[in-house]
Amino acid sequence: MRNLLRAALLAALIAPAAAAALGPPPTPSGASWLLVDGQTGEVLAERAADTARPMASTTKMMTALVALDSGDLDRVVSVVPAAAGVGESSAGLKPGERITMRDLLRGLMIGSGNDAAIAIAYAVAGSEAEFVTRMNDKAKEMGLTATRFTNPHGLDEPGHRSSPRDLLVLGRAVMKDPFLRDLVGQRRITIPGPDGSGRVQLESENDLLSIMPEADGIKTGHTNGAGYVEVAHATSGRLGRDFYVVVMGEPDRATRAADSKALLEWAFANYTRPVVIARGRSVVDLGVQGVPGASVSLAPPAPVAATVRVGKPVSMRVIAPALAQAPVQGGQRLGRVEVLQDGAVIARSALVAKGSAAAPGFADSLKDAFSGIGSVFT
Numbered sequence: 001m002r003n004l005l006r007a008a009l010l011a012a013l014i015a016p017a018a019a020a021a022l023g024p025p026p027t028p029s030g031a032s033w034l035l036v037d038g039q040t041g042e043v044l045a046e047r048a049a050d051t052a053r054p055m056a057s058t059t060k061m062m063t064a065l066v067a068l069d070s071g072d073l074d075r076v077v078s079v080v081p082a083a084a085g086v087g088e089s090s091a092g093l094k095p096g097e098r099i100t101m102r103d104l105l106r107g108l109m110i111g112s113g114n115d116a117a118i119a120i121a122y123a124v125a126g127s128e129a130e131f132v133t134r135m136n137d138k139a140k141e142m143g144l145t146a147t148r149f150t151n152p153h154g155l156d157e158p159g160h161r162s163s164p165r166d167l168l169v170l171g172r173a174v175m176k177d178p179f180l181r182d183l184v185g186q187r188r189i190t191i192p193g194p195d196g197s198g199r200v201q202l203e204s205e206n207d208l209l210s211i212m213p214e215a216d217g218i219k220t221g222h223t224n225g226a227g228y229v230e231v232a233h234a235t236s237g238r239l240g241r242d243f244y245v246v247v248m249g250e251p252d253r254a255t256r257a258a259d260s261k262a263l264l265e266w267a268f269a270n271y272t273r274p275v276v277i278a279r280g281r282s283v284v285d286l287g288v289q290g291v292p293g294a295s296v297s298l299a300p301p302a303p304v305a306a307t308v309r310v311g312k313p314v315s316m317r318v319i320a321p322a323l324a325q326a327p328v329q330g331g332q333r334l335g336r337v338e339v340l341q342d343g344a345v346i347a348r349s350a351l352v353a354k355g356s357a358a359a360p361g362f363a364d365s366l367k368d369a370f371s372g373i374g375s376v377f378t
Contacts, residue, residue: 022310025266028259030227031249034164035263036234038172040344044267051163052146053248056229057112057118059154059162061170062135063120064105064180068242069138070124073102073179079122083115091116091202094194102179103191108191109180109219111202114195117153128152142169143353156225164246166342171218171231171244184217185209208232215370220256228256234264239307243267268329270310272358276339276347277304277316280354283337288357289323298325298334298351306339306347315340320351 025035025045040122043049065142070238076278081095090105091113093099101123107116121131123133128151135149146163154160162170174180183189190199205222208215214234221229227252235242245263277283282297298320320335328334339347 001376004016011032020336022266022270026259026262028263029245029251029255030080030247030259032164033248033259033263034168034244034245034246035089036168036265037267037321038235038244044172044243044270045263047162047165047268049246050146050184052163052225053165054156054160054226055147055154055248056156056223056226057154058170058219058221058229058231059149059152059160060108060112060117060221061174061219062111062138062149063117063131063152063168064109065177066134066138067101067108067120067171068104068177068180069134070101074100076100077104077119079115080122081117082097082122082128083118086118086155086156088112088114091191092193097194099192100198105180106183106189106191107200107202109183110186110204111191112219112221113202113351114155115155115373117151119345121152139166142173144169154221154223154226154368156223164248166233167229167246169242171233171246172220174175175233177178181217184219192376203254206230206232207253208260211257212261213270214264222253228253229262230256232260232264234268237266239268239273239309240273241268241271244371248273256299271307272310273305275303276306276308276314277349279303282354283316283351284318284320284335286320286324288326288328290359291326291357294326294357296328296334296357297352297354300337300349301352302349304337304339306341306378308341308346312341314346318351324353324357325361326357328353328355330356 010031033044034049076098079093079097084095089112091111093115104116104120107113121128125131132149139147144166147166150157150160188203190201193200206220217233218231229248230243245260248257280299282299285295288294317338333350335351338345
């Protein structure tokens with residue numbers, strides 16, 4: 001096959017892909033938003049996605065990422081007095097309390113503890129100011145062009161800003177880390193109480209986790225300046241597809257969750273997963289080398305399913321020899337097929353012979369030879 005590959009592009013493979021696309025996406029109530037296909041990076045919906053706005057506690061995604069850069073999650077740190085004085089949302093920490101970095105991150109991401117953010121900053125960098133410098137340095141490394149941090153917790157301060165597109169990058173980074181990915185999918189969690197006595201139960205304000213089974217993160221936030229903000233992620237096992245949504249400046253907590261859910265459900269509805277090539281369907285017929293008039297059909301050995309975007313054409317590409325080399329046995333692999341949409345391969349399968357072909361006999365060889373001679377005089 002190395003020197004005999006050929007590609008055939010066959011359009012309009014299946015009806016569902018040619019069906020009309022859904023209507024326009026829902027319109028959230030907030031100031032800006034962004035909806036992205038997690039697999040391809042395609043932007044499905046957006047409004048003012050590059051506009052910098054207050055980001056509230058979605059800040060803590062970067063706080064967690066910088067903390068992870070510092071190393072051992074099981075190291076024990078001491079909670080500084082400054083952590084208890086920051087106010088508002090809290091993980092219930094006490095000055096002087098000894099706690100692991102792992103539990104601080106739980107308090108940060110689930111309890112949205114501002115005290116946990118300050119405790120992490122001092123434990124990692126020695127001061128809040130130095131930690132914020134590291135946050136901004138990491139933002140530059142990640143290519144965040146609309147983001148500037150002035151604190152590790154997200155309370156309103158002049159110049160503390162980000163955009164939906166930058167928050168999406170942070171959300172992706174969180175979901176790439178196994179510890180954080182598992183953490184942000186939880187609605188409730190407990191951490192040790194002060195000095196290890198008892199347990200403190202923390203509950204996330206990410207209501208999306210309760211109203212949408214596919215949702216598995218990531219972070220919410222709220223301040224007077226930011227309104228209600230969310231960076232969310234959801235995965236469909238049926239489609240094998242995931243999506244990210246960012247909403248900023250939402251009017252209230254319930255609308256934030258409802259708008260995130262509506263965008264994600266619209267995204268899921270734009271995809272379907274049909275069988276694009278049925279088992280045994282002949283995809284291509286190959287002539288047989290040295291046996292004039294003989295051919296063998298190639299088909300996938302099993303049904304080929306693919307997740308496709310509704311309203312966009314699907315095609316397939318066959319890669320196989322120009323001629324089959326006899327003898328051919330039924331079920332013998334002779335090539336492969338790739339299913340494509342927008343130029344990207346979305347499924348692939350082997351192609352096997354549906355029937356057999358014997359090696360050419362003496363008569364076939366004569367016929368083939370005379371056929372070749374005849375072509376010379378044509």
